[in-house]
Amino acid sequence: MTAAPRVHRGWLGIAMLALAATLLEPPAIAAGVGGGPDVALKAAFLYNFAKFAEWPALAPSAPIAVCVVGDDGIATALVETVRGQRIGGHTLDVSRPQDTDAWRNCHLLFIAAAETRRSAGGLGVIKALPVLTVSDYKGFADTDGLIELYVEGGRMRFAINLAAVERSGLRLSSRLLGLARIIRNDHVH
């Protein structure tokens, strides 16, 4: 076959490209999985979750504290999304807490997929507090998380863990529950 020697040269090329690609982006810089063009969409979902949640003992003039962990892109997009917006008279205040101790002060807490496993301890501490925890980590709502964002059929979907919601003392509107995949205690994901 006359083609054979050229094919071999090609495979060398593949190896070179693979090598170049790994050099292009050292994995050490990266902080998690996902991202890309769906950042604005995730931010918009977070904004909507805040709209359909009710926090006990939220002072009328207090801002809703929205915390983002492990994804600066979503934090940036969220600042744009909530700029000038009010939910029931509350402004929204986006922050990026540096340690898990600050999580208890969040009303809504988004934890990027890559951070979830490292922050299991932090989640355990706040699970009985009215913190609306959201993550795009697969299986998040099967454990202690309240809302899990996931992609299905090219569209963003979310699952809600009812037991975790009840434990937190938060109230979520029926409109939100009606759109979610509901996970109950006795249900295996």
Place this chain on the structure above:
Amino acid sequence: MVCSLAHPALAQTARPANLNQVSIEDLMNIEVTSASRKAQLAADIPSAIFVISHDDIVRSGMTTIPDVLRLAPGVDVAQINGNKWAVSVRGFNGLYANKLLVLVDGRSVYNRIFSGVLWDAEDVMLDDVDRIEVIRGPGAALWGANAVNGVINIVTKTTADTQGGLVRVDAGRAGEQGAARYGGTLGAASYRLYSQWTTRSESVVPSGAGANDASRSLTTGFRADWGTAPDALMLEGAFTAGQARALWPNLDPRTAVQQPIADDPSDANGGHVLARWTRTRPGGATLQIQSFLDIAGRQEPVGDYDRQIFDVDAQYHTALGARHDLVAGAGYRFIDEGFNGHVGFSLTPAEEHSSLLTAFVQDEIALFSSRMAVTLGGQAQYDSASGAGVQPTARVIWKALPRQRLWMAASRALRTPSLEDRGIRVDYPPVPGPGGLPLVVSVMGNPAAATEQFVDLEAGYRLEIGRVAAFTVTGFVGHYDDLRTTETPAPVVQLVPSPQIVVASTFGNQLQATTRGVELVGQWQPAPAWQVDGSYTALHVTPHLAATSQDPLSAQEDGSAPRAQWQLRTAFSPSARATLNVAVFHVGRLEQIAVDAYTRIDVTAEWRFTTHLSVMAIGQNLSEAAHAEFGGTGSLLIATQMPRSAGVRLRWTSR
């Protein structure tokens, strides 16, 4: 886990840069990445788009990409033999259907030697396909040349969505397929490794005997995703090795017997690696840089060919002010392709290096408080093999009422001449002719082959009725110019070196054609666990052959496509454990190549023992013992018939 049966809903207005005014229901209908090279509400795309979902794919029981494409309205899928398919949209179908562009995870798999997609080489593991986006109508303004009649985007899941193990085994009359995947994480990266083994049984000839066209293939690949916004990196690659038999016409003049070649298997090997880097800037603008290397070789009875493609492509998406949403990009592709023909076949030049430079820009302009959007865009390219070209589009969508959309589009698209168009030579073996003289027929390419041009007008209307039903109607009129013809002058009697009659055909570009069509698509979800999908497509091709043409066959050109086709599918889950899926596909007669109409019925029934283990019974082609889907002059290969088949699938997932 009842199947999620989501409609591509019609929704309130939305522009990606300003999502805070969008209802959560409508957020759930936004395509996360999309056919318009940016995230957008599926219903707000001013073109005829249909998305085959992962659930649709799994329920269908199908094991190949071309078969799965039967699920999309208006896609004309015809299986030629046990391992080859003809797939097109809006006509001009064939083994090398040259007006449909296909991308797998952003990598074009359109073959430039023959102009078309070699579907048997696209051995994608369907378990990890997230969705298939099918755009009917020209997409050249975004995707470049050869996206004339449509664009198909096959999008696989990210590695975050394919964690854990999966093993699937299919076995039955149609063949066997085994697929295995493992997905894990490594530091900040997640990955998957997969492998798929397929054997396809032979199809049948009209007598009912086997057609000796069994095939097998093995694909092994990986994908890895690193990083989170603002940076994300994706790296994926795969290698496929396949072997197939087919009934090829025998062109060997030494035997001069018109018996098909069956015992000469074809080998097809190929591999690719692709890297994509995405950076999201504060405010949501994104920059994406993608590069791939794709190498393939194939040894067939008619010749050996190989190709190497290197491609690099960048695109930027940003909002400009409150009204404009801009996507722009540029790309470079280097193509090295060669063909070493056997008995009767040759290509001149036998090897060619070509370069393709492309640039595109598209601006979506919101008007009247976002109740209307006008999209203006265009692609310019320079192809070292066929010259420069411009492919513009203008589209408008009117969001008149909350649940209704009306859109119109005018576009121009080009089909660039392939190496085959320019330099093929086929010498048929001599046959006894008039007066006992040998008749020698040959067909030759045209070094000056023209680029085919297409101008298209489309309009569509979408209506959503509550959240339970959706209906779309699309109409189009298109005009093709410089379509390829086979010009056959009068036979010539040659006396030297020995007396013979010579018929020498040459490719020309002497055909124009007008196509008109209507596509109706309906979706109805009477209950959360019951979905009904239906579609009807009518197509009419009117050829206008130049008076100077000597190609009588082209005067009857009908696009090798059915005048009408329809499908009706229903998926029902009586319990969380069971799903029953019935699909009926009707394809009208292919007049010019004389293939009868057929109705194909597929039934699958799945039972989930646990969330990890399920079994599916699969019945395909149930209505007839066997039927032909393609044939005659529509393909170089000898077409065969597709038999009824039954099989079973076992599927295990670790989570």
